[in-house]
Amino acid sequence: MSAVLLAGCTSGQPATPDGVPATGTSAGCGSRVETGALPDWADAGFSGDARVPHVFGAKGDIVAVLFGHPLTQVRSDGSSNKILWVSRPAPTSSDTLAITATLDGTDTRVAREVAGGPGPSIIDLPQAGCWHLELRWAGHTDTMALVYAEQMP
DSSP: OOSOOOOOOOSSOOBOTTSOBOSSOOTTTOOOOBOSBOOGGGOTTOOSSOBOOEEEOTTSSEEEEESSOSOEEEOTTSOOOEEEEEESSOOSSOOOEEEEEEETTSOOEEEEEETTSSSEEEOOOSSSEEEEEEEEETTEEEEEEEEEEEEOO
16 A cells, blocks of 8 residues: 555544544545644643644544554654554553554454553554554553554655
């Protein structure tokens, strides 16, 4: 895939910052990456009207701020698949953010962890495609799906 955008891959619609389903989504792996301002609960550490690519969890309880956009399996430019995870409400403990990722249409499943709970991470996955993520942290759960391209466009 060339020029693949990171996107949610659920058949449902992603939530907006207010928890209302976003419009302009399509079935399968076609939900859009948000590029507007981050919601107030997710913009700590950003200045002004922060506009960075981000994807909301299906429940709207977590947002993946994408510093490595688009996400790819192979990054030949030396950059990384950096994702800042921000949850609502902010965790009251430093429990690990546990991620179980399943490649769409396969039995391929991998686990990733972000020590200390939602925060900065590098999330590399073993192959290109649509990955459905189950996210668990501090007694909370949410889901989202991210597309990883084969290589940088």
